[in-house]
Amino acid sequence: MNDSRDVLLSARGLRVDYFDQAEPVHAVRDVDLTLYRGETLGIVGESGCGKSTLVTALTRLERPPAVTTSGTVDFHGDDGPVDLLRLGERELRALRWERIAIVFQSAMNALNPVHRLGAQFADVLRLHRGLSRSDAWQRAGELLAMVGIPADRARAYPHELSGGMRQRATIALALACEPDLVVMDEPTTAVDVVMQRQILRQVARLKRELGFSVIFITHDLSLLIEIADRIAVMYAGRVVETGQARQLYADPRHPYTAALRSAFPPLHGPRREITGIPGSPPGLRHPPAGCPFHPRCPQRFDPCDQEVPPLLGGEGGEVACHLHDGLRASREPHESHEPHEPRSTHVTG
Numbered sequence: 001m002n003d004s005r006d007v008l009l010s011a012r013g014l015r016v017d018y019f020d021q022a023e024p025v026h027a028v029r030d031v032d033l034t035l036y037r038g039e040t041l042g043i044v045g046e047s048g049c050g051k052s053t054l055v056t057a058l059t060r061l062e063r064p065p066a067v068t069t070s071g072t073v074d075f076h077g078d079d080g081p082v083d084l085l086r087l088g089e090r091e092l093r094a095l096r097w098e099r100i101a102i103v104f105q106s107a108m109n110a111l112n113p114v115h116r117l118g119a120q121f122a123d124v125l126r127l128h129r130g131l132s133r134s135d136a137w138q139r140a141g142e143l144l145a146m147v148g149i150p151a152d153r154a155r156a157y158p159h160e161l162s163g164g165m166r167q168r169a170t171i172a173l174a175l176a177c178e179p180d181l182v183v184m185d186e187p188t189t190a191v192d193v194v195m196q197r198q199i200l201r202q203v204a205r206l207k208r209e210l211g212f213s214v215i216f217i218t219h220d221l222s223l224l225i226e227i228a229d230r231i232a233v234m235y236a237g238r239v240v241e242t243g244q245a246r247q248l249y250a251d252p253r254h255p256y257t258a259a260l261r262s263a264f265p266p267l268h269g270p271r272r273e274i275t276g277i278p279g280s281p282p283g284l285r286h287p288p289a290g291c292p293f294h295p296r297c298p299q300r301f302d303p304c305d306q307e308v309p310p311l312l313g314g315e316g317g318e319v320a321c322h323l324h325d326g327l328r329a330s331r332e333p334h335e336s337h338e339p340h341e342p343r344s345t346h347v348t349g
C-alpha cells in the first residue's frame with residue numbers, strides 16, 4: 001500500500017484561470033491530486049475539461065494568458081519537498097528533463113524538423129548530463145533502441161521517420177536523463193490503434209525497468225485500463241472521482257465516470273453497447289452553479305444545482321457527487337451529523 005513516504009508529487013487547492021477577456025476562464029478548480037512513486041496516474045475527461053491546463057500548471061509550463069492563481073504543487077525530490085509554484089525559472093530548468101519530462105500530443109512539437117534526431121538527443125545529454133559529443137550520440141542510439149528504433153536512425157531527420165517512430169523517439173528523448181516523472185499528454189492520439197498498443201506496452205515495460213512515475217492524459221477511459229494504476233476523472237476543471245484503475249472502471253461511482261465508460265469501447269473483453277454522453281461540457285467562463293455535471297446528469301436531485309459536492313473519500317478512492325454525501329460522515333467524525341438515509345437517485349427534469 002502506498003503511504004506518505006512514497007509521494008512524488010502532490011497538488012493542493014490548485015486553480016488556474018485564463019485571463020484572456022474581462023471574464024476569465026476557470027480552467028482548473030480546487031484540484032487536489034497525489035502521485036505516488038513508480039505509479040501511472042491517468043487523468044481522463046472530455047475535451048475542454050482542463051486536463052492539459054492542469055498538467056502544464058503541475059509542471060510550470062503554463063503560458064499567458066494562463067495564470068495559476070492559488071495552490072501548491074510539492075515535488076518530493078531527494079532533498080525533501082519543494083513547491084514548484086515558488087521556484088524561479090533557473091531552479092525549474094534544473095528540474096526539467098532531469099526530474100520531470102514531458103511528452104506532448106504531437107511529436108512535431110518536441111522534435112526540431114531541421115536537426116537530426118541524434119543531435120537533439122545529444123543537445124539534451126550534453127547540457128544536462130555533461131556527456132561528450134561522441135558519448136552523447138552513442139547514448140542517443142541506445143535510447144532509440146530502447147523504444148525499438150534501430151540505433152542508426154539517430155542520423156535521420158524527424159520527417160524521415162513514420163509517425164509512430166517519431167512519437168516513440170519523443171518518449172526516448174523524455175527518458176534521456178532518467179527523470180522521476182514523465183508526463184504524457186495524449187501521446188498516442190496521432191498514431192493508429194496498433195501503434196498505440198505498441199507504445200503503451202513499451203511505456204509500461206520501460207516504467208517497470210527504469211522505475212519512473214507517469215501522469216498520462218487521455219479522453220479515452222478504456223485506454224487507461226491498459227496502462228494506469230490509478231485514475232483521476234476531470235470534469236469542468238475539477239477532479240470528480242479518483243480510484244484504483246480497475247476498481248474505478250468496474251464500479252464507477254460518479255455518474256460522469258459511468259457515462260465516460262459507456263462512451264468508449266473496452267480494448268479487451270466482451271463488446272458492449274456504446275452510448276455517447278448527451279450534451280457537452282459547460283463553458284468554463286461561466287460554469288453552472290452546483291455540480292458542474294448536473295445539467296447532463298441522469299441522477300441529479302435537489303442539491304445538485306446549488307452546492308458543489310466536495311471530493312470525499314480516502315486513499316482507496318474519492319468522489320465528488322451528492323449521491324455519495326454519506327462519505328462526509330466518515331471524513332469528519334468529530335462533527336455532528338444527522339444519520340444519513342441512503343439517498344434515492346431520482347431523476348428530475
Ligand SMILES: Nc1ncnc2c1ncn2[C@@H]1O[C@H](COP(=O)(O)OP(=O)(O)OP(=O)(O)O)[C@@H](O)[C@H]1O
Nearest residue numbers: 018020025027046047048049050051052053054284
Ligand atoms: N489559451 C487559452 N485561452 C483561453 N482559454 C483557454 C486557452 N486554452 C485553453 N482554454 C480553455 O480552458 C479550458 C480547459 O482547456 P484544456 O485544453 O486544458 O482542456 P483539455 O481537457 O486538455 O482538452 P483537450 O483534450 O481538448 O486538450 C477550456 O474551456 C478551454 O477552452
